[in-house]
Amino acid sequence: MDLSRFPRAALARLPTPIEPLARLSAHLGGPRLWVKRDDLTGLGLGGNKLRKLEFLLGEARAQGADTVLTVGALQSNHARQTAAACARLGLDCELVLRQSSHASEAYLGNGNVLLDRLFGARLHLLQAEQSREEAMAARAGALRAAGRRPYCIPVGGSCGLGNLGYAACAGEILAQARELSLRFTAVVVATGSGGTQGGLLAGMARKRGMPVIGIAVEGTRAEQAALAVEQAAETLRLLGAESRPAVVAAEVLDDFVGPGYARPTGEMREALRLAARFEGLVLDPVYTGKAFAGLMALARSSRFTRDDALLFVHTGGQPGLFGYPEAV
Ligand SMILES: Cc1ncc(COP(=O)(O)O)c(C=O)c1O
Incomplete structure (x- = not known):
């Protein structure tokens, strides 16, 4: 996939490794399980958002932006990776973060939010009922009026441009599978704002790759599938008309959300425990x-x-483990 026409900031350590989960697979007794270690993208403790930020901050720099704004929950991983990437690139970073009613000391001061402050980001804290997008737009307006050049990133970095990072990741997975002489039956990934699954779907669709099953962390199956398809379509639009297959459907399972976003479940606790005890995987x-x-x-x-x-x-x-220690 030729993405050279998009300005890109080198932030993530790529390609990330693919590793077998041999002991856990044997314990469960079903298909062989493998893991693509996008937690090891490096910068600012890593994670999926760095792949999106390579393109988003590439555009911000090309536009001459001096301040980057984004939105999220108080313990947003996306916000933390944005803060780290801005520190690396010498851009000011402002984060509009919404507090949930979950207000333990750790949630308010540890985990991602501790790191946001360490990376030098300026935090704007909102109450649950306020619109993050409106607050970000207002702050960007004020910065513009003061002669600054703000660049706004949508929640989760999910938009056609950001999702290019995951369209490229689909190509990376296919190349690694070839090297390992493996054919994955399906890829499984968490889905929230939909850009990670959408980008993977777009990348796989262009190469007749493998199915991508999203596991919702919020919302219903229908809502999250519609979001992923919309994100995939935006990504494919950006990739241009040449050989553009449509992504018409996305498979999403919503059985693991539990009582809601960031609310713990018994299955989640079992997953953390088994991944840690069988594989040393956090x-x-x-x-x-x-x-x-x-x-x-x-x-x-x-x-x-x-x-x-x-x-x-x-x-x-x-x-997030350290922002929600009681969830474990
Ligand atoms: C650790 C982690 N996994 C998955 C996701 C979901 O990605 P997306 O918002 O692109 O659906 C996020 C988004 O915040 C995340 O922080």
Whole structure:
């Protein structure tokens, strides 16, 4: 995939490794499980958003921006990676973060939010009912009026441009699978704002790659699938008309959300425990823990056999463990 016409900031350590989960696969007794270590993208403790930020901050720099704004939850991994990337690139960073009613000391001051401050970001804290997007637009207006050049990034970095990072990741996965002489039956990934799954779907669609199953961490199956398809379509539009297949459907499972976004579940706790004890692999309670619970349920189901291989994309988020220690 030729992405050379898009300005890009080198932020992520790529390609990330693909590793077997041999002991856990044997324990579960179903398909072989593998993990794509996008938690190891490096900068600022890593995670999936760096792939998106390479393109978003590439554009910000090309436009001569001096301040980058984005939005998220108080313990947003996306916000933390944006803050780290801005520090690396010498850009000012302002984060509009919404507090949930979840207000433990750790949630308010540890994990991602501790790192945001360490990276030198300026934080604007909102109450749950305020619109983050409106607050970000207002702050960008004020900065512009003061002669600054703000660049706004949507929630999760999910938009056609950001998702190019995951369209490229699809190509990376296909190349690594060839090298390993493996054919993954499906890719499994956490889905929230939809750009990671959407980008992967777009990249796979262009190469007749493998199915990408999203495990929702919020919303319903129908809402999250519509979001992923919309994100995939935006990505493909940006990639241009040449050989542009449509992504008409996205598979999303919503059985692992539990009572809501960032609210712990028993399956999530089991996933964290088994990944840690069988593989020394650290998941987070908000995204990868719930997604891995979905992966384990798929592995235990009759849908896949021992001849199948499933690839879990580990999207990072481990600082969240320290923001929600009681979830573990
Ligand atoms: C650790 C982690 N995994 C997965 C996701 C979901 O990615 P997306 O918002 O692109 O659906 C996020 C987004 O914040 C995340 O922080």
